Amino acid sequence: MGVGSDTFCEPSALLLTVDRYSTVPLIPSTALGILLLIVAALVGYTGIRKYSNHAVLFVNLCLTVSALWCGTGLIHILIGEMVIQDDGIRNALVPGYSAFTLGLFIIGVIGLIQKEVILAMIAFAISLATAHEIAALYDQSFGHSAVGLNYLVVSFIGLYFGLGRVCEFLSKGKIIFPGTCLHKSNSYLKSETIKNDVVVVGYITNMLSASVLGCQVLGVTTKLFVGQVPWLWTAAVYQIVVCVLSYRANDSLIATFFGFTSILKFAEGYAFLFKLWQDDQPFFPVPAPIVLAVLFFILALFMTGKSLVDGIYLLFFVSYCISVASNSTGFFHGGAQGVSVAIFVASACLVFISLFNSIGFITIPTGKGIIKGFLIRMNTLTPKSDKDTQNPYLGYSKYSDAEILAHACNVVAAFAITASVNTSAPLATVVLPWIIIPGGVLQLLCGSISFSRGKTLESCAFILYGLIWIIWGLTRYGGLYGSTRGFGIAVGIICFLLFNGFVVIGTFFLNAAWFAFTLSFQLILISFLLDAVNSNPFGYDIGVTIIFGLVSFYCFLATLFNQSFERPQLPLGHAWASLCGFGQSNSICPHLSSRKTSSVRKIAEIMRNGGTCGIPTDTVYVLVAACNCPDAVEKAYNTKKQAKERPMSLWISNVTQLEPAKHLLSPLLWDLMQKVWPSSISLVIPRGEWLNLFGLQHAEKYIGTPQSIAIRIPDCTVTTHLIDQVGPIAVTSANPTGEADTTHHNQVYAKLGNKVDAVLCDGPSPENIASTVVDCTKIETGTLGFFRVGLVPKSQVLQLFEEVKKKHLKGQINDSFNQDETERNTFQHSEVTTAYDNAVFINDENENKL
Secondary structure, eight states: OTTGGGOOSHHHHHHHHHHHHSSSOSSOHHHHHHHHHHHHHHHHHHHHHTGGGTOHHHHHHHHHHHHHHHHHHHHHHHHHTTSSOTHHHHHHHHHHHHHHHHHHHHHHHHHHHTTOHHHHHHHHHHHHHHHHHHHHHHOTTSSHHHHHHHHHHHHHHHHHHHHHHHHHHHTTTSOOOTTOSOOOOHHHHHOSSOOOTTHHHHHHHHHHHHHHHHHHHTTSSSOOOGGGHHHHHHHHHHHHHHHHHHHHTTOHHHHHHHHHHHHHHHHHHHHHHGGGTOSSOOBOOSHHHHHHHHHHHHHHHHHTTTOHHHHHHHHHHHHHHHHHHTSTTGGGSHHHHHHHHHHHHHHHHHHHHHHHHHHOSSOOOOOTTHHHHHHHHHTSOEEOOOTTOOOSOSOOOSSOOOHHHHHHHHHHHHHHTTSOOOTTSGGGBTTHHHHIIIIIIHHHHHHHHHHHTTOHHHHHHHHHHHHHHHHHHHHHHSSSSTTOOSHHHHHHHHHHHHHHHHHHHHGGGTOHHHHHHHHHHHHHHHHHHHHHTTOOOTTHHHHHHHHHHHHHHHHHHHHHHHHHEEESOOOOOOOSSOOSSTTSOOSOOOEEETTOHHHHHHHHHHHHTTOOEEEOOSSSOEEEEETTOHHHHHHHHHHSTTGGGSOBEEEOSOGGGGGGGGGGSOHHHHHHHHHHOSSSEEEEEEOOGGGGGGOOGGGGGGBSOSSEEEEEOOSOHHHHHHHHHHOSEEEEESSOTTSOOOOBHHHHHHHHGGGOSEEEEOSBOSOSSOOEEEEOTTGGGTOEEEEEOOSSOHHHHHHHHHHHHHHHOOSOOOGGGHHHHHHHTEEEOGGGGGGGTTSOOOOHHHHHHO
16 A cells, blocks of 8 residues: 555546547546546545655645645536536636646755655646646647646656555665655754644645635636635645644644634635525625634734744735625625735745755745744743643643634634524525534544543533534524524533533533633523524623633633743633542643653653653553662552552563572573563562662562562563663552553543653553463472463463473473373462452462462
């Protein structure tokens, strides 16, 4: 799959070559459009799949070409269904082709500068093809052959590129065709931060939507109509993709920006689509565009902290939203269209700057860090710098926080419904997109991201509110509500009221701002209920909507400010109640990804400084402390309730760490250790003076019992790498005594709270079963006992033991007696299994009973 995805342009280019070279179209428009949509999906998947490889030019070329063929395919379907005819074909295709011609040309130029010749040739060929398509739309006798020739070039280059990637894969990198090796961004290689590689696609899609409106004001097209909706909604969908990938790149501000712009694109498309069933232009109420202008302006202020260019760029959208709100015709007014031309030019400049700066050798100044340095020198605001340190919420995620966008979407949706709508013609007023898209679709997206970060309550709220905005928005403003009122609608709203009631109760344990946020939405649901039974007091619905909008706005501003600055912080209020674990401490607990070497090093540093950390293993999550930090070992020991019944075990990363004590251990035990480790097998061995070698000092008494100690080498790369850095570690389970094992990093802080100093996050545990605990205290007699049979079965342990014993036995071995010998030399500690939930061991008194 990885190889096949790299031949990204060949099928679609060959398809268009056949279609353009024929004087009479061989492929019906509808069929061609469907095929282009399928290819667009495959090309887009290729770009997203290569996103993590930081092949900037390849990823942006794939997604740009995918957007081109997606919009083209949709328009061809409309042509095939006779929705677009005659001059409408030119008015529909020219704006999109113009934007992609320039965008692909810029990508080609950067490809040549970066010496990505193959990708540059593909970009230039498709750019020339779209330019000739425009020429052919104005002169039927010109352009078709040139278009076919350009796509034929793309086909041959794509075939060469695909063969090169296949050969590289099959030869394991020994055979590489010239120009087929994807280069990584040099700026990424120089930086430890994650770089947002897809921001260029967002700028190109801004060019796309701006081109639709700009071509109208410049006279390139004669009208704005339904045929241009595919370009607008293609831009909107791809900007949501960019939004998600920006969250993946830990770039919340850019993700929020493209979430806002996607709202505009959907609204523009809706306005053009409205003319399908009514010739009159729709009416644009003032609140939604004004609110968006305010949100864009605030976001622009914070974006200047990244770079001045980004902040200035957002001001164009502030002007655009104001121009839409200044006239009742909205997007159809010349003011909005004129600002669109400026957005087109600014977006094209940012495409070039972003791609050029990704090369990394020479960069174009963008004012990066100027405002941030100024704030630091003023010593009034302290920008956040450590991206690995999170607030002590539950969990770690690959995605940055999406709460900023979620609260902003609630602001837009709340103020949008303050507009009055004619119940006989609700679609004539452009209110629906401002509710469904920001309040519904984007809220579902933000809710899923919050859930991935362990924010269960917040994700429930966002997903619930998203569903309500979608269902009620379509019912109320989509023409389904009408004059119908009654029991059915009231019952549905009551169900949502009950669900949100549980969310309101949950926010008692979060903070005051979230309580006010959910409670004010409960008031909105009550207004919906009163409206359903025709009992809504005059002005009540508008009043509670404004209250919810203002509360959401404060949550948006506070979240944005607190994520950007270390101090001061806008107050969110304290929780009115607390639960075990989460919410008991205001300290910062790092949640670090186990996939990063820097994270493991930071956990090691915390442990060397006397901290206790929750880490993943080959079984379940455990709480650990460095043996050479006695106070940390004591702290970890006291974390457990009834700790005396749950002594800690000792973990090492290599048997050689026990080399100084080898002479104190029996040869049979030593060989068994080398045979079974690393694995999920804990060996209980006699306690001895060798334990003093690890620097435990007064904390020695917390490891094992006075007679024995459990020890093992985990079969987990992350864990052993950590032990290599800090030395042997003392281990106990990461859960209070009597509770179930901790099988996910989300649960570590939830169960232990401020008793843990950091969490190394690795997602779900590979196994939900603990280790097998083997009694080796009587190994000299040739017998093994089992305190607990866990992940490794008893038979496998005995088989390994027999192999070790053979090395120590003299004479001929008769295999026919092996089974009897095995059964005779084993015993099971069934009565004390529960005493070894932490891979620990029993004392002599219990052994004598057995």
